[in-house]
Amino acid sequence: MEIKKNPKSNLENYSKIFIQLGLVLALFVTYVAMENKTYDKAIDAFGDATMQDELEEDIPITERVEPVKPKSPPPPAPEKIEIVEDEKEVEETVIETTETDETEAVEVEEIEEVEEVEEVIEDVPFAIIEEVPVFPGCTGTRAQKSKCLNDKIKKHVIRRFNNELAGDLGLSPGKKKIWVVFRIDPKGNITEINARAPHPRLKKEAIRVAKTLPKMTPGKQRGVPVGMKYTLPISFNVE
Numbered sequence: 001m002e003i004k005k006n007p008k009s010n011l012e013n014y015s016k017i018f019i020q021l022g023l024v025l026a027l028f029v030t031y032v033a034m035e036n037k038t039y040d041k042a043i044d045a046f047g048d049a050t051m052q053d054e055l056e057e058d059i060p061i062t063e064r065v066e067p068v069k070p071k072s073p074p075p076p077a078p079e080k081i082e083i084v085e086d087e088k089e090v091e092e093t094v095i096e097t098t099e100t101d102e103t104e105a106v107e108v109e110e111i112e113e114v115e116e117v118e119e120v121i122e123d124v125p126f127a128i129i130e131e132v133p134v135f136p137g138c139t140g141t142r143a144q145k146s147k148c149l150n151d152k153i154k155k156h157v158i159r160r161f162n163n164e165l166a167g168d169l170g171l172s173p174g175k176k177k178i179w180v181v182f183r184i185d186p187k188g189n190i191t192e193i194n195a196r197a198p199h200p201r202l203k204k205e206a207i208r209v210a211k212t213l214p215k216m217t218p219g220k221q222r223g224v225p226v227g228m229k230y231t232l233p234i235s236f237n238v239e
Contacts, residue, residue, distance in 0.1 A: 122227075123226065123228055124219065124221045124226050125229070126146075126229070129221055130142075131220040132145050132146045132219050133188065133216045133217060133219040133230075134149070134216055135148060135149045135152040136214055136215075138152065149216075153230075153232060156212070157180075157209050157232065157234060160209045160212055161205065161206070161209050161234065165201060166202065166236055167238065167239070169202070171198060172238065174238060175237050176235070177235050178195060178197040178198075178203070178206045178233070178234040178235075179197075179232075179234075180193070180194075180195045180207070180210050180232040180233075181193070181194050181229060181230070181232075182194070182210050182229075182232070183227055183228070183229050183230070184216055184218060184219065184227065186225040186227050187225070188218040189215055190211065190216075193210045194207070195207050195210070
């Protein structure tokens with residue numbers, strides 16, 4: 001028995017339509033693919049950064065306060081003015097003239113003479129005195145005279161000081177020192193001698209030697225002879 005097909009169920013009749021639809025679909029896909037744009041994914045090297053707005057500090061508005069000026073005291077009250085009535089007589093002060101008449105005798109008091117007191121200039125330190133005292137035989141500039149004065153005084157003391165005295169006093173071994181202070185007065189004399197020593201006999205000996213210093217030419221300040229204090233250290237060893 002031969003099977004008969006329905007002409008409507010024959011798919012070959014629609015093959016051209018299917019081909020056209022497939023071609024249109026392929027062209028549409030191709031067009032969409034060409035029009036679609038792709039971009040490379042950008043990687044931020046710094047990662048996600050969060051930008052924050054800068055904090056704005058609110059500056060309060062201040063007002064300049066002017067200092068309150070102290071109130072000036074009220075002006076003093078005027079002195080009481082005494083009103084003089086017209087009927088009241090006002091006594092007038094009579095000013096006598098100081099002019100003398102030729103007939104009048106003028107007494108003149110004796111003028112006493114006042115003795116001028118000589119200005120006393122205090123001692124000037126050795127470091128700032130303008131002209132240092134001069135030891136006999138010293139000459140030259142201020143620096144040369146100063147060095148010569150020191151050398152001469154030291155040699156004088158060493159030559160006259162009794163060195164054997166220290167060994168007889170039973171002092172402990174070691175280096176000892178005596179400080180001698182004296183004044184070269186405005187006349188060049190050695191006065192006001194004093195000493196400090198580790199033993200009274202050494203002090204007495206130092207004063208004795210200082211008294212043997214010769215008279216010097218006094219130091220001067222602004223051209224006027226002045227006194228000056230001088231300090232002399234004496235060192236010696238006790239064995």
